[in-house]
Amino acid sequence: MRFLWTFLRIRTTVNPGQYRRALHQKSGETELLKHLRSQLKAAGPITVADYMREVLTNPTAGYYMHKDVFGTQGDFITSPEISQMFGELLGVCCVNEWILGGSPRSMQLLELGPGRGTLAQDMLRVFQQFPMMQDMVSLHLVEVSPKMAAMQEERLTGVIEDDKRKNAASGGDIVYKKRKTKAGVPISWYSDIHDVPRGFSCYIAHEFLDALPVHKFQRTPQGWREVLVDVDDGEGPHHLRFVLSPTPTAACKGFIQAGEKRDHLEVCPQAGVLVQHLANRIVEHGGAALLADYGHDGTKTDTLRGFRNHQLHEVLQEPGSADLTADVDFSYLRHMCAGKDKALTHGPITQREFLENMAIELRLQVLQRNADESQRKDLLSGYDMLTNPDKMGDRFKFFSITRQRTPPKGSRTPSEPAGFYRLEFQ
Template sequence: MSMYTRQHYGNFTLLKRLCSSNYLDRKTSDLYRQLYAKILACGPITLAEYMKEILTHPTVGYYTTKDTIGQRGDFTTSPEISQLFGEIIAVWIINEWRKITKESIQLVELGPGRGTLISDILRVFKKLNVLDKISVHLVEVSPVLSMIQAKKLCIESKNSELKVNENQKNSVTHYREGVTKDGVKIYWYYSINDVPREFSIFIAQEFFDALPIHKFQKTDKGWREILVDIIQEVKQEKFRYVLSQMPTAACKVYLSPNEKREHVEVSPQCSIIIDYMSQFLWECGGFALVIDYGHEGEKTDTFRAFYQHKLHDPLLNPGTADLTADVDFSLMKEIAEKDNRLITFGPVTQRKFLKSLGIDLRLKMILQNATNVQKQQIESGYHMITDEDKMGNCFQVLSFFPFVLKDHLKKWPVAGFENQG
């Protein structure tokens, strides 16, 4: 037991009480009991560890054990709200793809939710006769969501036995595979690192905002990390924030010496994924589109939770609510542009991106054959994803392309980002 724990708790009395059947009511959740016991034994944990346990614990995690998206869940996404969103993204993909190559592509989505975005994209691809040139690759850690995706997208699917050989071509890195009614092959992976290294188009819509973050606070004694601690008098399933007594290793590793803000949030996992994706695109070709809550290095305290579509205390009843934090697009751009691997365009608002790609024209087209009830639903969804006081401005869009295409894309600007770059 650490010195901090000895000073804070005195001895093992609390731990023994916790282990007794009567200390924590049997009705308390398994996740809360596990976190409580861990903190009690080892001291406060980082917010990154707290988020990781809550969201992706293999047996009791928020994402791994339930369908959390839609009206019956805790949050919804643009693809779930309006088919217009996925259709416009599909047109953008084809437009940029055809500027670069006519060869086949891998369409990769990180965190595909219920599979709605990919479903809408495939519908547009079918109408434009390009289905024979794609395969779909989904990076999904949730067994529950992967089953929902397979049911929505495939006429048949099966689990795959992971197998990695020295000969990479014979490796099986996907854990599930299926085929759509139109013959498109779909593969599922636990990590972006497992996706075959070929020309790929990456889509990440509301993916990075759910990755674990570290939180830091500047004090009169210097930087301290914000940690999660127990509340000893157990009256409800709730934790509390505390400051580290000394600068943690994370303070030294993740904070810039030129940082001007008083409060900072950093997601190491986000940085790692962007770095890997950047190297992937530089070596194998392709491009990427990221759509998420975000900022350009100016925001501070954005960590929050949503329960039944309303803001919720992130430290109350862990595992019952979605946890999220705004994405630092400036850090993404810095990582991607390092060593001239990629060039970036954006971020621009979701409203500007969708409108510049013709969503208003598409809206008029589908309203022509809609019933009055359908018109109300379609228009309501359109306003939700584009209006400035709804999703239109709070979501940002960022794209990545290999640096070698810099001059080419000056001649043929990336749609939706014409005044960027």
């Protein structure tokens, strides 16, 4: 079966204490472990955020940097890989934003962490259906992994051109690759969103924010302490272990909000800075951001976990060999945008609500009309996987940033982006 339920990255609570249980044999060693161990022995424990950054994006041994992590042969599967309907409906949402923005003469589609490039491909196909949008769309991909960038290039252009720069993260160029899609849409790749030109843009981040590094904090009788990663030469199951900082770290002082009620906390400052940057760009140049991810609204505590081969994997085991991910705290993103004059946030709402508001059933019916029996079955199973509350429907959330705006006079168009209210068809 193509869309196995076990493909989903199912989350459970992880307690740092569980790693202290004694096992006779330690887990395996990886290249990244050797690098981390010498760093820890020389300079002492590091934050969980630094550990996560190394595990996922270390230029030589990071999890995302050199292999295809998706699908049956990989570690997980994502919504755009499950059904074309997902990307198509996000594409329609962007067309609506472009119209609400006064149909500017150029539009940038900017995707953060584009994976295999499937989502961008499905969205661009929608834009091509609108003659008014011809020759005005450009695609901007922010991708740290040279392997993923090569996969995106192949999917979007049909070939991989010889590229002298093998490591996207370590080169000095601002745009590290420029190509055109098969339909002639210009594509540029960047390591950092700050390098993408300013202009009216739709910003898409699907399962990107959950890969950004989180700091972890624990409330103790002595006050807040930060969870750190240290070497474990003792009896623990892995070569690394979690420890608590003996005193409050700078991050404890800077990132924990007054009145915080939870006893354990994850904060992703990089996501906070990113949404502020998006809000600034949107207020100045127009457009909208659609951020979709696993997440909660400021209620969850300990969500960091690993995935390998579609199974949960301990966070400190064989670093670099498994994905690490932490649920997105949407209340924190909203808080970080709150001081941004003229920016509006919307959601989070569930993926099911978003897709149903975008009339996914109608798209399903149209696609089924032209499909054979086996394609119809695939379409139906993809629809179920994306919208079923027990599968991806309620687990994934959509969040959006727009400018403050009032609907045009006489128009019934709400000020929310499409997908955040029910579309009406006459």
